[in-house]
Amino acid sequence: GLQRDLMPKHVAVILDGNRRWGQQRGLPVDETHRAGGQKMREIASLCQKWGVKVLSVFAFSTENWVRPQEEVDILMNLFGEQMISYFGEAMRTGVRVSIIGDKSKLPKIIQNIACELEESTKANTQFHIIAALNYGGQQDITQACKKVAGKVKEGLIQVEDINNNLIKEELETNCTEYPNPDLLIRTSGEIRVSNFMLWQLAYTEMLFVDKLWPDFEESDFVEALRSFQQRLRRYGGQA
Ligand SMILES: CC(C)CCOP(=O)(O)OP(=O)(O)O
Numbered sequence: 001g002l003q004r005d006l007m008p009k010h011v012a013v014i015l016d017g018n019r020r021w022g023q024q025r026g027l028p029v030d031e032t033h034r035a036g037g038q039k040m041r042e043i044a045s046l047c048q049k050w051g052v053k054v055l056s057v058f059a060f061s062t063e064n065w066v067r068p069q070e071e072v073d074i075l076m077n078l079f080g081e082q083m084i085s086y087f088g089e090a091m092r093t094g095v096r097v098s099i100i101g102d103k104s105k106l107p108k109i110i111q112n113i114a115c116e117l118e119e120s121t122k123a124n125t126q127f128h129i130i131a132a133l134n135y136g137g138q139q140d141i142t143q144a145c146k147k148v149a150g151k152v153k154e155g156l157i158q159v160e161d162i163n164n165n166l167i168k169e170e171l172e173t174n175c176t177e178y179p180n181p182d183l184l185i186r187t188s189g190e191i192r193v194s195n196f197m198l199w200q201l202a203y204t205e206m207l208f209v210d211k212l213w214p215d216f217e218e219s220d221f222v223e224a225l226r227s228f229q230q231r232l233r234r235y236g237g238q239a
Pocket residue numbers: 015016017018019020021036058059060061064188
């Protein structure tokens with residue numbers, strides 16, 4: 001069985017396989033991605049049920065802009081709808097929501113909802129959801145380096161002072177006590193990191209499962225947690 005003290009504090013998910021799932025069922029794109037969004041809500045609840053403290057989800061990458069405009073619009077509308085409908089629940093249940101990535105390319109209305117949701121929930125401490133929208137791991141590291149370079153330019157620090165911690169503090173995910181994912185789950189059989197949180201994933205246990213994202217159930221999540229705990233125990237065995 002699962003041990004409470006071996007739970008991952010921060011779980012990251014690269015949800016993948018929505019379109020294949022929809023095609024298998026002859027569903028239109030909006031119903032397909034709606035199912036994906038619903039699954040995200042379910043997994044967020046499961047994380048809280050099992051004592052995970054932070055859930056990061058890769059919901060839209062910089063590469064997704066090349067999709068048909070109709071699909072991008074559907075995804076953007078869905079993100080807006082999800083943030084608005086989740087607003088009340090987040091405030092009631094003490095959930096903090098952060099939206100990371102380059103928001104400037106998102107529709108203005110989505111930017112506004114995201115900022116409002118982040119601002120209103122930033123003091124919440126029960127659970128933390130980090131939604132990566134138009135996020136890229138290389139872009140994250142680059143913007144962090146620019147911030148550090150700015151501090152050198154302002155004479156706040158010397159070049160010799162630059163170390164990993166100074167960069168880490170400027171990453172978009174440094175806003176939590178558990179900034180680095182302990183477990184990364186990617187669905188649909190793709191075995192790639194796809195420019196997700198490159199710096200943060202340095203020591204993350206990675207699990208790639210064949211199930212398509214909308215088919216990912218509680219039993220699959222429990223299996224992922226068990227697999228994670230198995231690895232920790234083996235590591236302990238080597239000590
Ligand atoms: C963009 C993201 C939220 C959806 C992930 O699923 P997907 O659309 O990449 O689905 P496929 O990998 O089956 O094309």
